[in-house]
C-alpha cells in the first residue's frame with residue numbers, strides 16, 4: 001500500500017535569475033515496509049530533500065514546491081501544529097551526527113522521556129518504562145543504566161542507537177535516515193544496518209535511507225534513486241540499477257570505487273568534481289564530467305526514459321535516442 | 330639488500346587517562362599503543378586499518394614525532410632517529426612526511442599555493458631561491474595540477490585539488506616515507522579515485538614508501554601491498570593485502586572484511602556478515618587474556634576456550650609472510666563461513 005508520494009518536489013534558493021535549484025523535480029512513491037535508497041555525493045541535495053519531506057525546511061529562505069503526500073495529506077500544506085504532531089510520531093528522522101542532535105547536558109533517560117511527553121501526556125513512570133523498552137529494542141546493553149548516562153559517556157554507535165530509539169518511540173510508519181552510519185565504524189555500521197532492517201520488518205515501517213555508499217544501498221534498499229546536482233538521474237529496483245547501470249554517472253560511481261572481491265590495476269575516476277549549485281552547466285548537469293557527452297547534451301535537461309519498459313528510469317540522451325528540444329525561453 | 334624505508338620496533342605510546350580517580354591516587358596513564366613492530370620497504374604501501382580509537386593516527390603521529398613515544402625504536406632508511414633530540418627532529422621532518430584527512434584545514438588560507446610548496450625547500454635548505462619557482466611548478470605538474478596556478482590561494486581549489494597540493498608538499502624533498510592519515514576519506518567517491526591513482530603512481534614511478542591509514546578496506550586492498558590490522562593499540566594481523574583479505578587469520582580481520590557493504594554481484598547470494606557484539610572496550614578496561622575475546626565470534630564458536638581468557642596471544646610469524654595474534658589462525662577462514 002502506498003504510504004508516501006513525493007511529486008515534483010523542488011527546493012531552490014534566491015529569486016528569479018539569481019536563483020538556483022538544490023533539489024530539482026524529485027518524484028517517488030514508497031509503500032509500507034519498503035526501503036528506498038537515495039545515493040549521491042556531497043552537495044547533491046540528499047539532506048535538503050530529506051528535510052523537505054519532513055517539512056523541516058525554513059520556507060522563508062528557501063522556495064519549496066511540489067507535493068509530499070503522506071497517507072493522503074500534503075505535508076507541504078499542513079498547519080504547523082498538525083505537522084509537529086506528525087513529526088516524531090508517524091514520521092521520524094535520524095541524522096548522521098548523533099552528538100549534535102542530543103542535548104549534552106541532559107541524561108539519556110530525560111531526553112527520551114521529554115521526547116515521549118512532547119507528543120503524549122503520560123506519567124513520568126510510564127514514560128520511563130517506555131524508554132527502557134525502546135532502548136532494549138534497539139539492542140542497547142544495560143538499558144536502565146544507560147538512561148542515567150550523559151551523551152558523552154556513550155560511544156558513537158550507542159548514541160546512534162539512542163537516536164533510533166527516540167525515533168521509534170511511537171512506532172512511526174516512515175523513517176527517514178540521513179547517512180545514519182557514515183560517522184560509524186564498519187562493525188558498528190553493520191549492527192545499525194541490521195537493526196534498521198529488523199525494525200522496518202517488525203514495525204512494517206517504510207524507510208528512506210540516504211547514503212553515499214552504493215554497497216549500503218545494495219544491502220538495504222528495494223529501490224534506489226541516484227541524485228546528481230539535485231536531479232534524479234537514474235532510478236529503479238536496486239538490483240537492476242546496480243547490475244546494469246545506464247547513466248554515465250552511475251557507471252562512473254561504480255567503477256571509481258575499488259571492489260573488495262576483484263582486482264583492478266588502475267581505477268577509472270570521474271574527472272573533475274561535482275559543481276556547486278551556482279556553477280551547474282546548462283543542459284545535462286553532468287556534461288563537463290561526462291566522457292560520452294555529445295553536442296546536444298548542452299541544450300536542455302535530458303528527460304527520463306524507461307529502460308526496457310520497466311521501472312528502471314534514466315535521464316541521459318544516450319539512452320533516449322532522441323535529440324533534445326531547444327529551450328524556448 | 331636495501332634498507333627498509335621505515336622500521337619501528339616495540340613502539341609504545343602512553344596518554345594520561347581521563348578515567349575518574351580518587352584524590353590520593355597518582356594520575357594514571359593508558360597505553361594507546363602497545364609494542365608496535367613493523368617495517369615498510371621502499372616502493373611499498375602498508376595499509377593500516379582498525380576501528381576508531383584503535384591507535385592508527387597515534388601511530389602515524391608517533392612516527393613523524395607529533396606525539397612522544399614512551400619506548401621503542403624508530404629507524405628511517407637505516408638511520409636510528411630519536412624525535413626528542415632537536416638534531417634528529419630536523420632529519421625526521423626531512424625523511425618522514427604526513428598527509429592529513431582534512432584538505433580544508435591543512436593548508437594555510439592566506440598563503441599562495443606557490444608559497445606553501447616552496448616552504449619545504451626553504452626549511453630544509455634544499456634549493457636555491459632562484460630555482461624555487463621551477464621546482465614548485467614541477468611539483469604542481471607532478472601531482473596533476475596546472476603549474477600556472479602557483480599564485481592562487483587554497484580557497485580557489487576543490488577538496489581533491491587541495492589534497493593534491495598537500496601531497497605535493499609532502500613529496501617536495503623526496504622523503505623516505507609518507508604517512509597518509511585517511512587522505513581520501515573527506516573526498517567524494519568520484520574524486521577519491523583520482524587521488525588513489527596519483528598515490529599509486531608515486532609508488533611505482535618513484536619507489537615511494539607509504540603508511541596509508543584508512544577505514545575503507547576496499548581502498549586499502551586496492552592500493553596497499555601489505556596490510557596491518559590494529560585492535561586496542563596493538564597489531565593483531567599483518568600480511569600481503571590480497572591474501573589477508575581473502576583468507577584472514579584473525580577473527581577480527583574476518584569480521585571487518587565481512588562488514589564491508591558490498592555491491593551484490595550478479596547471481597551471487599550474499600554471504601551473511603559476521604556482526605560483532607557490542608563496542609570496542611575502553612583503553613582503561615582492556616579485557617584479560619586475548620583483548621578481543623569479549624567480542625570474538627571464534628571464541629564463542631569454539632566453546633569459549635579458557636586459554637583465550639588467561640593468556641595474551643602474541644603476534645606470531647606464519648608461513649607466506651603473515652602474522653597473527655590469535656591462538657587459532659588456521660581456523661579463522663574456515664569457520665568464518667558458518668559464523
Ligand SMILES: Nc1ncnc2c1ncn2[C@@H]1O[C@H](COP(=O)(O)OP(=O)(O)OP(=O)(O)O)[C@@H](O)[C@H]1O
Pocket residue numbers: 344345361379380381382383384385386387388544612
Ligand atoms: N593527546 C591524547 N591524549 C589522550 N588520549 C589520546 C590522545 N590522542 C589520542 N588519544 C586516545 O588514544 C586512542 C587512539 O586514538 P587514535 O586517534 O590514534 O585512534 P584512530 O585509530 O586514529 O581512530 P580514528 O579511526 O577515529 O581516527 C584513543 O582512545 C584516543 O582517545
Ligand SMILES: Nc1ncnc2c1ncn2[C@@H]1O[C@H](COP(=O)(O)OP(=O)(O)O)[C@@H](O)[C@H]1O
Pocket residue numbers: 013022040041042043044045046047048049061062276277
Ligand atoms: N539553505 C540553503 N541556502 C543555500 N544553499 C543551500 C542551503 N541548503 C543547502 N544548500 C546547498 O545545496 C546543496 C545541497 O545540499 P545538501 O542537501 O546538504 O546536500 P547533501 O546532503 O547531498 O550533501 C549544497 O551545495 C548546499 O551548499
Ligand code: SF4
Pocket residue numbers: 247248249284285286287288290291292293294297302315316317318
Ligand atoms: S545526457 Fe549527455 S552529458 Fe548527460 S550523462 Fe548523458 S551523455 Fe553524458
Ligand code: SF4
Pocket residue numbers: 579580581619620621622625626627628637642654655656657
Ligand atoms: S585468541 Fe581466542 S579470543 Fe583471541 S582472537 Fe583468537 S579465538 Fe578469539
Ligand SMILES: [Mg+2]
Pocket residue numbers: 046047048
Ligand atoms: Mg547531507
Ligand SMILES: [Mg+2]
Pocket residue numbers: 385386387510
Ligand atoms: Mg585517526
